[in-house]
Amino acid sequence: MRASSLAFECPTPVAPILGVNDDHSDDLQRRLAHWNRRRLSVGKPGSGWQDDLRADYQMSLVEGVFIERERETIAARAALAPTDVEGFIAWFEALKQTGPGQNDPLFPWLAETATYEEMRWFLQQEVAGEAGFDDLVAMTQVKMPTRAKLELARNYWDEMGRGAEAGMHGPMLDQLAKAMDLEPTIEGTVAPSLALGNILVAFAATRRYAYHAVGALGVVELTAPWRAEKVCEGLRRVGVGKARKYFALHATLDVAHSEAWNAEVLRPLVEADPDCARYIAEGALMRLEAGRRCFEAYRAALWA
Numbered sequence: 001m002r003a004s005s006l007a008f009e010c011p012t013p014v015a016p017i018l019g020v021n022d023d024h025s026d027d028l029q030r031r032l033a034h035w036n037r038r039r040l041s042v043g044k045p046g047s048g049w050q051d052d053l054r055a056d057y058q059m060s061l062v063e064g065v066f067i068e069r070e071r072e073t074i075a076a077r078a079a080l081a082p083t084d085v086e087g088f089i090a091w092f093e094a095l096k097q098t099g100p101g102q103n104d105p106l107f108p109w110l111a112e113t114a115t116y117e118e119m120r121w122f123l124q125q126e127v128a129g130e131a132g133f134d135d136l137v138a139m140t141q142v143k144m145p146t147r148a149k150l151e152l153a154r155n156y157w158d159e160m161g162r163g164a165e166a167g168m169h170g171p172m173l174d175q176l177a178k179a180m181d182l183e184p185t186i187e188g189t190v191a192p193s194l195a196l197g198n199i200l201v202a203f204a205a206t207r208r209y210a211y212h213a214v215g216a217l218g219v220v221e222l223t224a225p226w227r228a229e230k231v232c233e234g235l236r237r238v239g240v241g242k243a244r245k246y247f248a249l250h251a252t253l254d255v256a257h258s259e260a261w262n263a264e265v266l267r268p269l270v271e272a273d274p275d276c277a278r279y280i281a282e283g284a285l286m287r288l289e290a291g292r293r294c295f296e297a298y299r300a301a302l303w304a
């Protein structure tokens with residue numbers, strides 16, 4: 001069946017028809033979060049598959065409008081990223097200090113001041129917005145050139161605890177959630193946290209945003225250690241024991257992950273195709289900007 005014979009062709013303009021008027025509204029981010037949950041779940045064939053595909057088509061348009069608008073907000077800054085390898089790596093690494101949301105005062109406060117209940121609320125938001133780094137890396141590596149793919153594989157293998165369940169990162173976070181009795185739900189999560197997860201899933205699940213995914217995941221590795229260290233400090237202070245392992249691990253391991261990502265993923269990709277630097281830069285900036293909005297929303301709720 002040709003796309004043009006479908007009854008639900010791409011409406012123009014898309015945004016008002018699909019109800020995407022406010023990119024950060026609770027409603028839009030909840031719709032995307034519920035859709036992502038469904039489309040990434042392990043499923044079985046059923047009679048409703050054609051309805052599911054129609055819904056997927058509509059939601060892909062909604063997602064596309066959201067992502068393209070996000071691209072516009074950081075386009076000017078992304079355009080400043082150099083396209084030569086050395087220049088690009090230096091620009092990318094500088095995001096650790098100068099990127100949106102870096103050194104946010106929320107984290108020293110979590111380390112030094114937040115109560116157990118405040119830590120719990122913060123973590124509940126973070127866990128609900130968590131898209132699963134392991135799966136995002138797995139989806140991103142599809143059809144990547146060999147050197148980049150090998151590093152994505154090594155990173156994924158670390159996420160998998162190098163084959164041992166006790167070392168897997170996802171379940172480690174689940175253990176913390178269990179120990180602190182977190183109840184992460186889409187309905188109970190602030191829109192910026194859902195938006196962050198929605199952006200990462202859009203990148204990893206959509207091949208036209210594959211370079212954006214590389215930038216976004218790379219910038220997580222680059223910037224996570226400082227935040228993880230502060231959260232770990234806060235958890236220790238309020239009496240969380242072994243369950244804080246997820247944050248203790250990422251405070252150190254991601255330093256090595258970031259170095260390897262920059263050397264083995266970013267370098268060969270930009271060397272082979274300087275044009276991709278722009279998209280890697282956009283992905284990194286969009287992920288950092290989404291994080292900045294989360295920290296702002298968390299502070300507004302916690303410091304009210």
Ligand SMILES: [Fe+2]
Pocket residue numbers: 133159169250
């Ligand atoms: Fe991890």
Ligand SMILES: [Fe+2]
Pocket residue numbers: 221253254257
């Ligand atoms: Fe990592």
